[in-house]
Amino acid sequence: MGSTDSEGRTRVKTVGTAFRILEALKSLDGATTTEIANELDLPKSSAYNHLQTLEHEGYVVENGQTYELGLQLLDLGAFARQKQTLFDVAKPELETVATETGELVNLLVEENGRGIFIRREQGANAVNIDSYTGQSVHLHTTALGKTVLAHLSAQRREEIIDRHGLPEKTENTITDRDRLEGELDEIRSEGVAYDIEERIRGLRCVAIPVFKDDSISGAISVSGPNSRMSEQRIQDDILPQLKHAANIIELNQTYS
Known part of the structure; x- marks a missing residue:
């Protein structure tokens, strides 16, 4: 029935x-x-x-x-992941960013209104947190997810929020629609999203979008403890590396 x-x-x-x-x-x-x-x-x-x-x-x-x-579930998940062109073409660039920054680097895509981590690369000083390849998270709780939300249509965003809500993960999580829309406007304008302890206490993330044919295909980020993720380091060191990586990933994704 x-x-x-x-x-x-x-x-x-x-x-x-x-x-x-x-x-x-x-x-x-x-x-x-x-x-x-x-x-x-x-x-x-x-x-x-x-x-x-x-x-x-x-x-x-x-x-x-x-x-x-x-482990039969692993077979299904691995097959689904391999169908993502982004998974393969992003690997060398994410490895480079992880090596250069020493931090945790993530690649996330949206599926069924949730954010799915499809690749993670760990630098020498990367923190151990609860995220793992294949993990599903609410988009509004991460810099990666907010990046994706910002570049979806207004109708699609409404559908996602209606379906999954805006649950609170920490006291910093944005749970108000109007406030979230205001931040998404800034993300679209500036091309950068931040997550300041919005999903995990003590963790700060910065993310930028990856496009294919003018449509959002995913987002990449660098995550680290607040003590190492100063605004100056993000602007002078991390963001230039993320932007360089995104540029190469987009080219390889389009012409591979």
């Missing part, structure tokens, strides 16, 4: 439940049938049947009484 969502699309309930279970296994870092049933407010028998089916198909593995995500 299916239902219709707010955008008029038909949703198959059992498929949705299966993906909710996968997401719960991720957030709980593995769980028993009872824990999944409680987490998702499902009958225990339904949770068990879904877990057994996912295990049979290779997307879940069973360790004793605990279920965990299976």
Whole structure:
């Protein structure tokens, strides 16, 4: 049986439940049938049947009484990532920026209204944070995501915010639509976005867009602790390197 969502699309309930279970296994870092049933407010028998089916198909593995995500998911994710031309052409430029700055360098694209990290390169002094390749984040919480939002159409931005909201990650997260639109105007005008502890406390990021055929294809950034990310360093050192990298990536993306 299916239902219709707010955008008029038909949703198959059992498929949705299966993906909710996968997401719960991720957030709980593995769980028993009872824990999944409680987490998702499902009958225990339904949770068990879904877990057994996912295990049979290779997307879940069973360790004793605990279920965990299976590596079959890695195969799907790796295949999807390789379909992104940007993933390959950006690699050498991001490696150079990471080496020169010593910081964490990220590449993010938008998919289904969320920001997806598709590549990360770590410099010698890069901080260890919770981001990883394949991670999905709310666009408004990162410099990368705000860069992408700024260069989407107003209608597309409205659709994304209506669907995903503007949840607060830290006390610095922008959760007001009007304030966000004001900042996006500045990002479009200046070509640069900043994230000052808006998703992770103590972390500052600077990001710029990457275009293909006048459309936004993604964004690249440098992230580091506030103590190393002074405005002078960003302007004199980091931004010139990001702009140089974006220029080469755009050329290679267009003519590869």
